[in-house]
Amino acid sequence: MDDQELYAIFRKNGYKVTSQRLAVYNYLISREDHPSADEIFNALKEEHPTISLGTIYNSLSVLRDLGLIQELGFNEGSSRYDPNTEVHVNMVCEKCGEIHDYYPEFLETLWEKITNSLEITPTGQRIDIYYQCEKCSNQMKE
């Protein structure tokens, strides 16, 4: 999705196009993992010296309400933000919290088998697999 498409989505829904919102979204899609609001804040401070953490939260809420991103709440710590709203698996390291997306073969077909049996229409989904990433399981051995 390029910025022009974003502009259109914002305006169609009555939101103004602001450099802060664009920056948050573009930063999110630039990353493979799913950063927290604070991480985004620290990353954008350099190019946007006056941006505030409140604005980050605000922008993330707008993006989430527009369905452009998904917010992932966890047991501990802060929420993480995922620019991918399609069906996929979040591989979550239970030690360091690192997250990356995973697309098993035939996932969409399998997921359809599950959702087809429902009487209602889902508005979203979340699939997490918890494990220990290579880095963390190596540290355990030492």
Next chain:
Amino acid sequence: MDDQELYAIFRKNGYKVTSQRLAVYNYLISREDHPSADEIFNALKEEHPTISLGTIYNSLSVLRDLGLIQELGFNEGSSRYDPNTEVHVNMVCEKCGEIHDYYPEFLETLWEKITNSLEITPTGQRIDIYYQCEKCSNQMKE
């Protein structure tokens, strides 16, 4: 699982058996949905007049660390506690937050297809489907 089995699990892992821990676990398995710490606290106050919210959190942490329950963190509000740690689907109403478990046909087989493709061994999983429950979608129409 009866209380005797619980006793054994606690002791085997170096935890003492306390009435508070038993009460929290037994209350959880008595419920179809997945209450929050505060709900558990309010429910147990009658039979345990001196119990504190801190103790609820403590007991829940112990039960979680023993693998007896799963903690589900969400974007908004408090964590919810699920005494079912097997593979299942959490049906989460995005309006009122009500949760109930769902077991689609062949879920275990489908899930094995997904996890078999992994190089690592998962330590846990979480599958949520977000939707609007009947009560909430009826309220929207009015």
Next chain:
DNA sequence: ATTAAAACAAGAATGAATATTAATGGATGA
């Protein structure tokens, strides 16, 4: 029964997230 370790209750502290408020800066029309 004695005793040490673990767990408890009560309340303070923490920290993520939201709410509030005044300032900012485009857009619009005179």
Next chain:
DNA sequence: TCATCCATTAATATTCATTCTTGTTTTAAT
């Protein structure tokens, strides 16, 4: 061009779930 409007922003205060601290009580081994 200028003034006004209004959503958004930045800064700050506040909320609320959860964790931590302290002193007391309970558990369970001896």
